[in-house]
Amino acid sequence: MAACIFCKIIKGEIPSFKLFESEKVFAFLDIQPLSQGHALVIPKFHGEKLVDIPDEQLAECLPVAKKIAKATGAENYNILQNNGRLAHQLVDHVHFHVIPKPNQQEGLG
Ligand code: 5GP
Protein backbone atom coordinates (compact mmCIF):
# COMPACT_ATOMS: atom_id res chain seq x y z
CA MET A 1 0.00 0.00 0.00
CA ALA A 2 1.65 3.20 -1.24
CA ALA A 3 1.09 5.46 1.78
CA CYS A 4 1.93 2.87 4.45
CA ILE A 5 5.18 3.60 6.30
CA PHE A 6 5.86 -0.07 7.01
CA CYS A 7 5.36 -0.97 3.33
CA LYS A 8 7.88 1.80 2.56
CA ILE A 9 10.29 0.30 5.11
CA ILE A 10 9.93 -3.12 3.44
CA LYS A 11 10.73 -1.54 0.06
CA GLY A 12 13.70 0.37 1.49
CA GLU A 13 12.07 3.73 0.75
CA ILE A 14 12.30 4.58 4.47
CA PRO A 15 15.51 3.48 6.19
CA SER A 16 15.35 0.99 9.05
CA PHE A 17 17.71 -1.17 11.09
CA LYS A 18 16.85 -4.51 9.51
CA LEU A 19 17.10 -7.63 11.66
CA PHE A 20 15.59 -10.26 9.37
CA GLU A 21 14.01 -10.60 5.96
CA SER A 22 12.46 -13.51 4.10
CA GLU A 23 9.93 -13.88 1.32
CA LYS A 24 6.99 -13.13 3.65
CA VAL A 25 8.42 -11.46 6.75
CA PHE A 26 10.46 -8.38 7.61
CA ALA A 27 11.83 -7.46 11.07
CA PHE A 28 13.51 -4.26 12.21
CA LEU A 29 14.25 -2.20 15.31
CA ASP A 30 11.52 0.09 16.62
CA ILE A 31 12.39 3.77 16.10
CA GLN A 32 11.15 4.66 19.60
CA PRO A 33 12.18 1.61 21.61
CA LEU A 34 10.50 0.88 24.93
CA SER A 35 13.65 -1.04 25.86
CA GLN A 36 16.97 -1.88 24.26
CA GLY A 37 16.37 -4.30 21.39
CA HIS A 38 12.66 -3.49 20.94
CA ALA A 39 11.88 -4.96 17.53
CA LEU A 40 8.94 -5.16 15.15
CA VAL A 41 8.10 -8.23 13.08
CA ILE A 42 5.75 -7.64 10.16
CA PRO A 43 4.23 -9.67 7.35
CA LYS A 44 5.18 -8.21 3.96
CA PHE A 45 1.51 -8.57 3.00
CA HIS A 46 -0.19 -5.25 3.80
CA GLY A 47 -3.15 -5.53 6.14
CA GLU A 48 -4.36 -3.25 8.90
CA LYS A 49 -5.43 -5.79 11.49
CA LEU A 50 -4.63 -9.40 12.29
CA VAL A 51 -7.87 -10.61 10.68
CA ASP A 52 -6.83 -8.96 7.38
CA ILE A 53 -3.73 -11.14 6.92
CA PRO A 54 -4.06 -14.58 5.29
CA ASP A 55 -2.76 -17.37 7.54
CA GLU A 56 -0.01 -18.36 5.13
CA GLN A 57 1.34 -14.78 5.18
CA LEU A 58 1.28 -14.72 8.99
CA ALA A 59 2.70 -18.14 9.66
CA GLU A 60 6.34 -17.14 9.89
CA CYS A 61 5.85 -14.03 12.04
CA LEU A 62 5.78 -15.71 15.46
CA PRO A 63 8.72 -18.01 14.74
CA VAL A 64 10.73 -14.92 13.72
CA ALA A 65 9.60 -13.06 16.87
CA LYS A 66 10.74 -16.09 18.85
CA LYS A 67 14.19 -16.08 17.21
CA ILE A 68 14.60 -12.36 17.88
CA ALA A 69 13.48 -12.71 21.51
CA LYS A 70 16.01 -15.51 21.94
CA ALA A 71 18.77 -13.49 20.27
CA THR A 72 18.33 -10.60 22.72
CA GLY A 73 19.26 -12.91 25.58
CA ALA A 74 16.45 -11.44 27.69
CA GLU A 75 14.85 -13.86 30.13
CA ASN A 76 11.74 -11.67 30.24
CA TYR A 77 10.03 -10.16 27.24
CA ASN A 78 6.65 -9.19 25.81
CA ILE A 79 5.26 -10.05 22.39
CA LEU A 80 2.50 -7.54 21.63
CA GLN A 81 0.21 -7.01 18.68
CA ASN A 82 -2.25 -4.10 18.76
CA ASN A 83 -5.41 -3.86 16.63
CA GLY A 84 -7.28 -0.56 16.34
CA ARG A 85 -6.82 2.88 17.88
CA LEU A 86 -8.50 1.97 21.17
CA ALA A 87 -6.02 -0.88 21.44
CA HIS A 88 -3.10 1.55 20.89
CA GLN A 89 -2.42 0.70 17.24
CA LEU A 90 -0.75 3.70 15.58
CA VAL A 91 0.61 2.13 12.40
CA ASP A 92 -2.01 0.43 10.23
CA HIS A 93 0.15 -2.44 9.02
CA VAL A 94 0.07 -5.54 11.23
CA HIS A 95 3.14 -5.76 13.45
CA PHE A 96 4.32 -7.83 16.38
CA HIS A 97 6.35 -6.00 19.00
CA VAL A 98 9.20 -7.92 20.62
CA ILE A 99 10.02 -6.01 23.80
CA PRO A 100 12.85 -7.43 25.88
CA LYS A 101 12.94 -6.56 29.57
CA PRO A 102 16.42 -5.92 30.95
CA ASN A 103 17.63 -8.84 33.04
CA GLN A 104 17.04 -8.08 36.73
CA GLN A 105 20.71 -7.96 37.66
CA GLU A 106 21.16 -4.96 35.34
CA GLY A 107 20.29 -1.68 36.99
CA LEU A 108 20.51 -3.04 40.52
CA GLY A 109 23.74 -1.15 41.20
P1 5GP B 1 1.66 0.46 17.51
O1 5GP B 1 1.31 1.46 18.57
O2 5GP B 1 0.98 0.77 16.20
O3 5GP B 1 1.45 -0.96 17.97
O4 5GP B 1 3.22 0.59 17.30
C1 5GP B 1 3.81 1.21 16.20
C2 5GP B 1 5.30 1.21 16.46
O5 5GP B 1 5.95 1.57 15.25
C3 5GP B 1 5.74 2.21 17.53
O6 5GP B 1 6.44 1.52 18.58
C4 5GP B 1 6.65 3.17 16.78
O7 5GP B 1 7.76 3.60 17.53
C5 5GP B 1 7.06 2.36 15.56
N1 5GP B 1 7.34 3.17 14.38
C6 5GP B 1 6.55 4.14 13.85
N2 5GP B 1 7.11 4.67 12.76
C7 5GP B 1 8.31 4.03 12.59
C8 5GP B 1 9.35 4.15 11.61
O8 5GP B 1 9.30 4.96 10.68
N3 5GP B 1 10.41 3.34 11.77
C9 5GP B 1 10.50 2.42 12.79
N4 5GP B 1 11.61 1.66 12.84
N5 5GP B 1 9.53 2.27 13.71
C10 5GP B 1 8.44 3.07 13.61
Ligand code: ZN
Ligand atom coordinates in the same frame (compact mmCIF):
# COMPACT_ATOMS: atom_id res chain seq x y z
ZN1 ZN C 1 1.73 -1.62 4.78
